[in-house]
Amino acid sequence: EMFQGYWFSRPTLVEAKLLTPGQASIVQLLNLVRSQASTDEIEEALKKDAGLAFNLMRLINSAGLGMTREITSFRQAVLLLGLKKLFRWAA
Secondary structure: OOOOOOOOOOOOOOOOOOOOHHHHHHHHHHHHHHOOOOHHHHHHHHHHOHHHHHHHHHHHOOHHHOOOOOOOOHHHHHHHHHHHHHHHHHO
16 A cells, blocks of 8 residues: 555565586585595495596596506595595585
């Protein structure tokens, strides 16, 4: 009854954005690493997403890291990278 209109700007509608399954697994991995979860929990999160696991294995076995032997398990990859580098990579 007493509405005079929008003086400065029209209010914006906030829409919910859904995460894709790939983004959800990255967020889960980031939360686990940030909370310094056990290696087993981080390993389980990596096993759930094949793309994320493939990219981690490709990184850990790249020539840039200078490993003398091939890393074949997620546990070895997580332990060799460390939580700080794993968080940086996932971010």
